[in-house]
Amino acid sequence: MFKVGMKLTIETFKDGELENRFQCRIVETTEHYLCIDYPINEKTGRTTLLLDGSEFNVSFIGSDGNVHQFTSEVKGRKKLKIPVLLILKPSHQEMKKIQRREYVRVDVSLDIAIKPLNDNSPSLITRTLDISGGGLAVVDDGTSKWYKRGDVMEATIVLPYDAIHYSYFIAEVELIRAIEGRSDSPSKITFQFNNLNEKQRDQIIKYCFEKQLEVRKKING
Template structure:
């Protein structure tokens, strides 16, 4: 098992509107489960009390490589100290989190683009936490513009939709299967929005592996 007793873990509650993050560490193991200290909020230090069945995104670092897996709260255990019992899918189900280059996933999501007072609607080719590629048809709507404003609709599997608003710059226009694609790089995006995109990409990876 890549996880070991004492491993520090970061915890995201799936689909939270506030982007709250928590930290904890591995205390013990049982068959198909890991036991952790009660998580504390990264910013406030307050102890979190998750209900059974709460969906979580767990990430950790092992040998300088970051990994993530989906889990859920399976109960509570007290072996001298109170612990939270989390489902562990196994090492073969871990997804590596690329740090130097954000994971990019193909997805046809709606994107509204505002440039010099003109609004246009496009469908994405793919997205990562660093940028997005749009199907633009035969024209180049970004020619001669430095930055544009994007509104990106991210649909999650629980039917929640988050709207990401950010500035972006077109870095290149290219062709794929007789379609013109514009690649845009995010220039101003707040950390919570970036984390929501990372979570969306992670979810799409799980869908591609038929795990959701």
């Protein structure tokens, strides 16, 4: 299943929340390990040296066209033609296949208005932190105190396609949870999309793929 040259996406987490996402490639495989080049941070475009014992999620697109995911950790490093990290190779039982349309998440700041279907609660005018075919996260300005898990709302998102063209995407969303901010990140609210039709979901997925391609182009120069 694993081949030299295969692209991997690594996601690290802090306090249960996504912290950073990296891109790397498999340089060599052994019985127990995958040897990967030093991961490149998608946000900064810089290589990162993950410490021994670091745990993270790894995902890749298999030959079957599906996205597969597993949990791994850094077990060491060595010098081949280039310096590489050794990460644990998963067993077949440790692999998880996930829906590709739910997977492609991009960090992006978009204007969004969220209107509760309960008229007694205030609307939230804010910006997104990330978005995928399955849902989104937005900056919480304190309005979440009026909301609770499971609240169903209407979200209107401005999707820009270039400097002068944009469209309004309107969808029903359900609140998953509110997360208190830290010194290095704002408070946020996560939502999942409800009852999207295929046209709506394809519109979001297309936008996410296009933004992801932009990020990769910047990383690869």
